[in-house]
Amino acid sequence: MYTLNKQQVDTIVADVEMAKITFLHLAEDLIDHICCEVEQEMNQGKSFNEAYEIIKQQTGIKVLQKIQENTRLLIDKNYKLMKTTMKISGLISLAMLGLATVFKIFHWPGAGIGLVLGFFILCVLFFPSAIYVNYRDAKKKGQLILHLSILVGGIAFMAGILFKVQHWPGANILMEIGFIVLLWIFLPILLYVKLKTASDKKEKRIYIIGVIALMVFEISTAFKMFHWPGAFVLMLLGSAMLFWIFLPMFTYRKFKESGKITGQYIFLITTSMFFILFTFLLAMNVSKNVLVTFVNDDSDKLIVAQYYENKNDKLVADFLSQPDSLKTNKESQIIKIQQEAHDLCNFIHDIKIELIQAVENVDSATAIEYLSKTFMINSKDNNDFVTKIMLGKNANGLAISLKEKTETFKMNIHSNIPDNQDINSMVDKLLDTSDKMHDSQIRSWEQINFYNTVIISALQILSDLELKVQLIESESIKTVIHKNI
């Protein structure tokens, strides 16, 4: 009867350890069983290598892992449920997020719902179940904090991104919590655990590079979010380390070890994909600073517009209070100009209200309040509704009526003051609504101004127009008053 020596047993132990059998004493069971089988073969005259080669055929890593999986499934009903949840919810959320991202890029309606649902499934179903399964697979003391920290940090981070993309309040706090937990709790523990289990110096180096790359990437995302300088360089550095150094090294090593792609590797790739997707979504979002500039600019315009409106009204009122002998026959002309300017401005005002109401889903009173406080608009970068309302489906949007009304206003000024070249050329320049070359193709005025324009910018374009109309009104009335008869 042959018995294996210590060295031979160690060979088998090392192979079984590679299958990462962590379930209670299952690894010991399997090692003893394989040893017995090998001894059995050796009793028939084979060498250790020959015998082990034969047995290996039936006891590969996959087989051993399958046994662990079956054992766990048989004992732990939770595990089975979680595993199914993980598979199904992972597939659904990935499909939804992918589709929603495509919708978002092409500005098709429904992207928001898809994103919210996809994220919800990801946060509430996939992520917790995946962490649970992973935790049970690697059941070791001290790993509870590791798994808890990625659960809390990951959910906070993902929810934060969702909130950010949807412009819901509280996004920054969620993301900050996520960052702190991931960066200062999860990653250090991960590095500690990996270094402890690493078999040699080379493996240790790979893990250090991987964790540092992740940290750099995380920090770069934080930089980008808070608009600190240097985000781009850090992101480039982090992704270069992650995808060009760590991943190839890791893949090479894993492949060399087991000779095949393991489930862990696929998990890693999928996680990386999610990471890229999130970053992509974040980058697509218009930077908050840019939107704030729009807000400030628009409130400045409103002040100027108010000034002109008061000035114009006073101008007309002063003129009308004069004795009839001085008014001659200019009265009707001035009132006509004022009336037309007011009509056009009111029309623009109504368009603004309609846009805000559609985007924010509020009543008209709230929309009027938002008009003077554009910083209160949540979806500052919404462009779906702007395009829909301004351009319409069959060129019947409000921008077309606006263009017509502007043209009419222009014509009326021309006919009211036919002999003043200065005013007329200014009017033509300010209210130019002709087609123009844009992005190397001829586009109409309404397309250039309102196609896929974010609402905060559309509101400003409209305020601009309003201001120009008031300026023209002011100059025209002055010209008429001072005209010598």
Place this chain on the structure above:
Amino acid sequence: MASNDLLKGTLKPIILKLLSERGRMYGYEITQSVKLISKGKIELTFGALYPILHKLEQDGIVKTESEVINNRNRIYYSLTEKGTSTAKEKIAELEEFVNTIRILLKPNYGLDYVHA
């Protein structure tokens, strides 16, 4: 050799039967015993054996002890007190089942029944 479909529900009672007769066994020993007694007609693979053993342990039917043998740990399985009575039940259940199947498979049983 018996097919896996037929074996599915019978493995647990077979393992319990062996443990109740031999007292203390390790995994490889169980597979070999089954092979020997059944003259190679039933092969209990280690892929099927260990999940069942662990399930039995979880349910408190068997207990384990570890011993270092030939440079490695060997896990011995034996019935617990509760397991001894469970084993009796399961074995009796299987016996009854086998008898029933035997009756069902008796030649011309259907005809006998009609004539009776």
